[in-house]
Amino acid sequence: MTSIRAIKGFKDILPGETELFARSIGEATDIVEKEMYTFTDRSGDLLTMRPEATAAVVRAYLQHKIYAQDPIQKYYTIGPMFRRERPQKGRYRQFYQINAEIFGVASPYADVQLIVMLVELLGRLGVTDAKPHVNSLGCPACRPDYRRALLDFLASREARLCPDCLRRRETNPLRILDCKVPRCRETSLEAPELAAFLCPECRTHFDTLQQALDELGIAYVIDKRLVRGLDYYSRTTFEIQTTALGAQSAVAGGGRYDGLVKTLGGPDIPATGFAIGFDRLAEIVAAERQIEPAVPKVFIAALGAEAQARAFPWLTALNRRGIAAEMLFEDKSLKSLMKRAGKLGARHVLIIGENELAADTGQLRNMATREQTPLALERVVEELQQRFRETV
Numbered sequence: 001m002t003s004i005r006a007i008k009g010f011k012d013i014l015p016g017e018t019e020l021f022a023r024s025i026g027e028a029t030d031i032v033e034k035e036m037y038t039f040t041d042r043s044g045d046l047l048t049m050r051p052e053a054t055a056a057v058v059r060a061y062l063q064h065k066i067y068a069q070d071p072i073q074k075y076y077t078i079g080p081m082f083r084r085e086r087p088q089k090g091r092y093r094q095f096y097q098i099n100a101e102i103f104g105v106a107s108p109y110a111d112v113q114l115i116v117m118l119v120e121l122l123g124r125l126g127v128t129d130a131k132p133h134v135n136s137l138g139c140p141a142c143r144p145d146y147r148r149a150l151l152d153f154l155a156s157r158e159a160r161l162c163p164d165c166l167r168r169r170e171t172n173p174l175r176i177l178d179c180k181v182p183r184c185r186e187t188s189l190e191a192p193e194l195a196a197f198l199c200p201e202c203r204t205h206f207d208t209l210q211q212a213l214d215e216l217g218i219a220y221v222i223d224k225r226l227v228r229g230l231d232y233y234s235r236t237t238f239e240i241q242t243t244a245l246g247a248q249s250a251v252a253g254g255g256r257y258d259g260l261v262k263t264l265g266g267p268d269i270p271a272t273g274f275a276i277g278f279d280r281l282a283e284i285v286a287a288e289r290q291i292e293p294a295v296p297k298v299f300i301a302a303l304g305a306e307a308q309a310r311a312f313p314w315l316t317a318l319n320r321r322g323i324a325a326e327m328l329f330e331d332k333s334l335k336s337l338m339k340r341a342g343k344l345g346a347r348h349v350l351i352i353g354e355n356e357l358a359a360d361t362g363q364l365r366n367m368a369t370r371e372q373t374p375l376a377l378e379r380v381v382e383e384l385q386q387r388f389r390e391t392v
């Protein structure tokens with residue numbers, strides 16, 4: 001097996017190779033079969049725009065032999081992903097994900113930690129209807145029995161399956177359980193349940209996961225349709241669903257991929273992780289609460305070139321200190337500068353024109369009360385900082 005390395009000239013933050021994704025996501029998945037943006041670059045190398053992050057993180061973990069220092073590693077990544085899907089609300093061809101991965105921990109508590117992180121994040125963002133859906137996929141020891149039982153069940157129902165599912169029977173039969181075509185859904189409702197086929201180790205893993213969630217008071221749904229069809233996915237799989245986005249109900253998804261590190265040529269190291277859809281998250285948050293646009297605390301109305309030259313360093317200094325300040329670098333009348341400040345919703349306007357420069361004293365106007373206070377220009381940044389600290 002050839003070892004897969006980062007693309008020449010790419011820092012490990014943005015890796016990705018076709019073979020890597022085919023091997024790690026699986027040849028028989030929608031992503032690899034239909035959705036990858038793959039092209040030959042000018043030097044003839046075959047490249048793929050990454051459709052997900054996990055494969056790339058595992059590749060880096062292996063290439064740099066990080067496991068040799070300490071197999072237990074926790075990573076996060078944030079960035080754009082690319083899939084040639086049919087675009088609709090909540091589904092884009094370029095979208096962003098926040099990923100988290102835990103390597104080297106086989107315990108179900110690591111899965112629970114990830115679910116808790118997601119619930120916590122969504123809670124803090126004010127998303128009230130997000131619910132974890134969980135399932136267990138078993139492991140290479142028990143899943144083949146289930147696969148056989150599923151195929152036996154489907155054998156007499158071929159006529160009811162969509163063309164994709166007929167194909168999936170050969171390549172990836174578990175995926176039939178999450179097919180969205182209504183007839184396939186109806187058919188698979190009566191299918192045998194994976195839970196009944198779990199080996200004792202997988203059963204214990206799943207029970208412990210549920211007990212831990214119960215203990216933490218996290219409500220969840222056991223969802224037998226939550227599947228991934230590839231052998232290196234094992235045991236826990238989960239999704240966080242909301243009703244806020246219509247058909248695209250999943251805001252995050254994840255689970256255990258204990259076999260992937262080995263599949264990509266590394267040692268037998270368990271791993272678990274999740275991906276949040278950043279775009280969906282933003283849409284849900286926007287739907288659930290009004291987000292006020294940021295308004296400047298102070299607008300600097302500097303009249304003329306000399307005043308602008310004097311005031312520009314203040315603008316930079318205020319911004320550096322975390323005070324939202326704005327300024328217009330144009331020769332405008334006081335009236336139009338005030339209009340601009342009003343449009344931005346600035347709370348205060350610092351006025352400096354010829355007179356103020358001569359007196360070394362600016363005027364700070366409170367836009368709400370229209371009160372004006374003189375401000376010594378020498379100490380303008382410190383003064384403003386002090387004032388705004390008091391009024392935060």
Ligand code: AMP
Pocket residue numbers: 052083085090091092093094095096097250251252253254275276277278279280
């Ligand atoms: P996946 O990598 O397919 O398990 O997806 C993880 C999460 O990424 C999903 O729960 C979605 O929130 C998000 N996601 C996946 N595909 C898309 C897409 N095409 N557009 C926007 N978000 C997506």
